[in-house]
Amino acid sequence: MAKQLGLLFDVTMCVGCGACYEACKAQNELPKTNDEPLKDHLSSETYTVVEQYGDVYTRKMCMHCTDPTCVSVCPVGAFEKTALGPVLYDADKCIGCRYCMQACPHRIPRYEWSSMNPRVRKCSMCYERVKEGLPTACAEVCPTGATQFGELDELIAIAKKRIEDNPDTYYPHIYGLEEAGGTNVLVLSPVPFEQLGYTANLPNKPLPTYTMAALDKIPSVVGIGGVFLAGMFWLTKRKNEIAQEEQKTNGNNSHEK
Ligand code: SF4
Ligand code: SF4
Ligand code: SF4
Known part of the structure; x- marks a missing residue:
């Protein structure tokens, strides 16, 4: 079975340069949406953002959940959790119900409101690159290593060791290890994650357990x-x-x- 891939984002190493944001735009041929990258927000034309909270920077993007709610609520199977880890969307199957947008615990998918033929948009973890053995575009350009791409098991081990070796530097939690059943994007931070706009207090159980109950209707x-x-x-x-x-x-x- 293929090894799961993932991203580790370390807030303590991020300098807010925005190179990941620009690389994502280039990789996905997305138009410029803001003269000041750090003031942009997730949209159908922006799949990742760098946000400033006081003197630290963090990134937001699809977390590529282990058991994704977007997959479970989609009535036509337009979302798929791949064996490598990235969660993909197929516009050809999508009927535009947007249950995925309502169900995502991380509030990630965006919709092409102004298009005559609208699609849901989000980060694909650069699937076309990673399946060929390349790193994601955002990890490749990051000058400090704050965004690191690799095998999920190794990233978890790295994250645990960083916290263990530097207890004064890190808030003692890996965001994504357990949230809503876990994610393939992990985050380390010096402060509690709710202070950086992450969804806090998510159950450790995958949310599809709950959404399937709703879909029974x-x-x-x-x-x-x-x-x-x-x-x-x-x-x-x-x-x-x-x-x-x-x-x-x-x-x-x-x-x-
Ligand atoms: S973060 Fe949201 S859009 Fe991304 S895989 Fe999880 S449920 Fe789906
Ligand atoms: S993994 Fe690829 S699509 Fe996702 S934020 Fe990074 S560059 Fe963008
Ligand atoms: S490229 Fe790296 S250092 Fe620059 S904003 Fe992105 S994560 Fe932070």
Whole structure:
């Protein structure tokens, strides 16, 4: 069986240069969205951000959960947890219901609201690169090693050793080791993670356990083929309308610091 791959992000080593942000944009051919990279936010055109909290910097991106909620809630299998670890999205299967966006415990997936043919967008852990043995674009350019790519087991061992060897430097927890069943992106920090905008108090159990219970309400529609598709079309259309109304009300900003 293939070894799981992952990323280790160490807040204590990050200098906030934004090279990872720029490399991600280049790798994914995403347009420039902000003159000041550190003031950008996750969007359909920005898959990772570097955020400043006081005198430290942290990154936000898809955590590539071990047992992802986005996979479990998607009624058409548009999300997939690959054997190597990255969680991928297939726009050809997506029907735009956006359950994934509502269910993600890390509030990551974004939607192409302004597109006529909208897709959900998020980091793919550079799947096309890592399956060929290359590091992710963000890890490759990081000048300090704050973003490190590798085999998940090795990254966990590195993270544990850093905390063990430097108890005064690190908050004694590896974010992602257990949260919602664990993730393939791990984070080390000098301060509690809620101070850096991470979702705190997540159960250690994978969230799909809960979301499957919610989805049990759907199958009465799923089995009816055309009726299901018509229903989903209506639901999607209605959700678009609601979201657009919300966007107008909220000033079209989804930054979630
Ligand atoms: S962080 Fe959200 S989008 Fe990424 S794998 Fe986990 S549930 Fe899916
Ligand atoms: S792993 Fe690739 S897609 Fe994900 S943030 Fe890094 S550069 Fe972007
Ligand atoms: S490239 Fe490395 S040091 Fe620069 S902002 Fe990204 S993680 Fe931090």
